[in-house]
Amino acid sequence: MATAEVAHHDHHDHHPTGLMRWVTTTNHKDIGTLYLIFAFIMFLLGGAMALVIRAELFQPGLQVVDPHFFNQMTTVHALVMVFGAIMPGMVGFANWQIPLMIGAPDMALPRLNNWSFWILPFAATLLMSSFLTGGGGPAAGWTLYAPLTIQGGMGVDLTIFAVHMLGVSSVLGAINIIVTVFNMRAPGMHFMKMPLFVWTWLITAFLLIAVMPVFAGAVTMLLTDRHFGTAFFDPAGGGDPVLFQHIFWFFGHPEVYIMILPAFGIISAIIPTFSRKPLFGYTSMVLAVAGIAFLSFIVWAHHMFTVGMPLVGEIYFMYATMLIAVPTGVKIFNWVATMWRGSMTFETPMLFGVGVVFLFTIGGLSGLMLGITPADFQYHDTYFVVAHFHYVLFSGSAMAMMGGTYYWLPKWTGHMYDEKLGKWHFWLTSIFFNIAFFPQHFLGLAGMPRRIPDYALQFTEFNVISSIGAFGLGITQLLFGYIVYKCIKGGEKATSEVWDNPEGLEWTLPSPPPYHTFETPPVVK
Amino acid sequence: MSSTPGSYYLPNPSHWPIVGSIGLFSLLLGLALAINEVNAGPWVMTFGGVVTVYMLAGWFGTVARESEGGLYNDHVGMSFRMSMLWFIFSEVMFFAGFFGALFYVRVLSVPWLAETDLLWPGYAGGWPTAGPAGAVPILPDTPVQEGQFSTIGPWGIPFWNTVILLSSSVTVTIAHHALKADHRAKLIIWLAITVALGVIFLFFQAAEYIHAYKDLGLTLGTGVYGATFFMLTGFHGAHVTIGAIILAVILFRVIAGHFSPDNHFAFEAGAWYWHFVDTVWVGLFIFVYVL
Amino acid sequence: MFRLEKVLAALTTTFALLTMAAPVGAETQRWGLNLPTPVSPIGHEILELHNWIMLICAIIFVAVFAVMFYSIYAHRKSKGHEASQFSHSTFAEILWTVVPVLILVGMAIPATATLINMEDTSEADLTVKITGYQWKWNYEYMDYGVSFYSNLATPREQIENKAEKGEHYLLEVDKHVVLPVNKKIRFLLTANDVIHSWWVPEIAVKKDAIPGYINEIWTLIEKPGIYRGQCTELCGKDHGFMPVVVEAVTEEEFDAWVAKKVAEQEQSSIDQFQLGTESLVQTVEVGALR
């Protein structure tokens, strides 16, 4: 049969149809679509879990779930969002856009590309099947800290193996992206001509290859501590629970930039288009991304200020962490400078673009505050942290992906989306998002710890508000699903440029682009 | 689809990836069941293992046929080479995690435990150690009594294993030169020697593990020393096994007449992998055995 | 239970912070919108630091977005603004690299000073060893040999919504940690099973309790009173139900309390010993549990 494949390889009609088309596809556009759909399903699933959390926290007292299940919801909500929604979503964008942006016929290794995707649904199944085991799903937080994870049941083992699979998927996907960028650029597409989105993904892919294996190693140690008698995290045997945290955050901190850098890339595509001006400071943007990536490797212990590190360690990690504000600031300023004296219009993608810059900065500034060690002693493990990371993750990564979807959807489907509904989606999302998460800053400062199913009475008001906002936010996302569905089904025909004179190779192709593009490479001047 | 000469080869739709996913999924699900003493575990695992091997054989078989069929141009070859190097980099990072753990316990946490008199009175720390509640270390390579453990000294088998692996890196390079010069017989001999050296290494390693478990009281459960020792050397051993299998497969392909002086990516990839495994061993020899 | 004033105060504060028109301090603390009013030297330092970095962040935020929104307002296509095509300015780029660095230095200096202070546990007057358990705390006054467990005191019915919730719902325990005011108190933290974290916001102590290791931190309480906190490291099912209650008293009251505790503990161990049912070690533990 494999021989048949070779023999038939130049007949265009040898393609499975129906479901098998999607299962066996080696086409970057198909695979990109698969990634994006998977990510959206996971987003709803993770969001549904968040709504369980918010329902329980709506009022003091235990109403909806018991504490153990609450912890499982917190843990799996985060795992699903991080590894199921944000990361695959970003890879979906990479699959669709990178070949189009650099003038490549496809990804460098199309079969491997298929596998990177098709590992994901199986990994997700493995993770979710943990709920069917006696002890339930993992309940020690997405950070899986030892020794609490050592106590869990089979659900923890399933989680560990799911992480292994996710790791394989990410590493293979990242290798593919790096090789594509290095090896598949059209003639004349020099590195310093690549769209910023390609740059951010190149660097993100590097981060992925560097840290996912470390994470795999960390959970492997958990597994052997749980079942094979090793003592990595057991002080009686000479180990240290904090060792797990160091390894985890060596992965975990770069991981958060893995989730934000491609978002920066998307924003850097949107803002110039709707400002009708070239991106300001291209070179410094590239350098800033590289700088952020470099710094991300040397700041991990800012998540662990309270574990009792030596003083010099705390001071060092504080300074290194604060430094990240500099390259990130450069990016923010460059975006504002791109808008400055442009000729702006505010279609939905631009609304998301501006919204992300605005809201991400709130999260970035609270991040900076967290990085200041003595202050972090008060903020740590409170809702102040929860507020921080939802500002960077939801109104950073997730909203950037929404903006990116509106921006490229006409290109992908050949139809314009419903602009009016898109604007509704943006405004409802932003408003409900702030209602849900801004009050959490106050909760944290007032002393509400995170990861608790029930709270003292003085925290009631803000939790009520936060829960109302969360439910509004959740329902709004169903609107997003509807808009995208409607756009796929039909709508006003999109031109090949879609927007007003946007920059980039993808806009030279018809909308939707043919199944195979750039089979003869374009020449970039 | 396009196979016009000089253009980049894009493979047709393929079912190997989904087979691989099913294999990997069953393998890991089975393992999870097995370590939790669910009866179905080993069966699910075996199924997954068989499917995974089937996938590997089928997928690599397809690639080998495509390659021999002349479908890959240099551009594709470059993609393969880059991918292999980045893959090896990911493996390096995997080992880096375990080396990091070793350095952390040796340099930081064990000394801290030794300082914590309030909880662990009388614990002196030092290396090797099985922790304040674990067995007591004695001189290397010494038979032990109850409650003691001994480590494996560097200058016996580990030293010879170092010599073996380093030489195997040399032999594989000789084979590579032979391939480039189109000396098939020489190629086969030196490649076969490389594989044999790998197998000998594994044999010694196994003998040593048995010795450690039976005579030295050194097991996976011997505190943090046992944990780091067996996890590092164990994962290394697993990689030697994989590397040896890769080289063996390549040896068979060579015997079957595959590869040419300027088209032998698989050989190179196998050789790179072998050098990587070798380099990790040097790190192990220094930080696990000597220091 | 739901107080509208608090919500309005939050909105006003947010607004005030963003415009910096109103004094952000006492008022926001009263409504629980800022860190709680501290009662220890480090607590004051942290609050000051917090207000300072918060203010800088607010200024940066307002400045950056004033520019952005002005641009959005003025440089719109619908207003007929033509796009200019500049795409870099070395001067501007250097400026907005260097200025942030300087701002960061301005934050790092007070932060470093506070941090060094925080970590100085030397010359303490009193040492309390705290051990985290799933899910309770054990306190051991090392200088007096007093030791006891402290459990959540909120009744189950309140948690399950079968009874009216009390004023200190979830923040009340059967036995307070009694501590003297104006003494440098050193805490030694460890845990018995998983990692916990001992936190009392007002006295600015938060540190992880890690099994097998000992962490140190100190405080000095300036005012008598009751200060409540919680475990802040996820430690399993009842992580949300292991509060901390510190009772700060005058030195005399503290001495009296210690004397009483010591006597109680001796009495109970003698009782147990005379009964002859359990080993001495266990009796001390049991006595402590009472």
Ligand code: HEA
């Ligand atoms: C997309 C994800 C993302 C991003 C981008 C960030 C960005 C940052 N994060 Fe965040 N963080 C998380 C995701 C993210 N974080 C998550 C998930 C957690 C919790 C994990 C867990 O425990 O579960 C976390 C937790 C976390 C902590 C630990 C808190 C604790 O547990 O106690 C800290 C501490 O230092 C921190 C710091 C920072 C900093 C300094 C940045 C910086 O990169 C921000 C830089 C940006 C700016 C500063 C704003 C823009 C700059 C300007 C306008 C220039 C001018 C500014 C100045 C000169 C000040 N983060």
Ligand code: HEA
């Ligand atoms: C990666 C991105 C990401 C995203 C997008 C989100 C999105 C949301 N998160 Fe998440 N969250 C994390 C990452 C993320 N979170 C992480 C890393 C943690 C830390 C976990 C830990 O402590 O270990 C966390 C923890 C966390 C907590 C703290 C829990 C605790 O400490 O106990 C809370 C509480 O409010 C919360 C709420 C929400 C809400 C309301 C949303 C909303 O944005 C969600 C919007 C809602 C939807 C999108 C739902 C739409 C679906 C429906 C309306 C129903 C349809 C259902 C089906 C079809 C199945 N999150």
Ligand code: CUA
């Ligand atoms: Cu103890 Cu949380």
Ligand SMILES: [Cu+2]
């Ligand atoms: Cu971080």
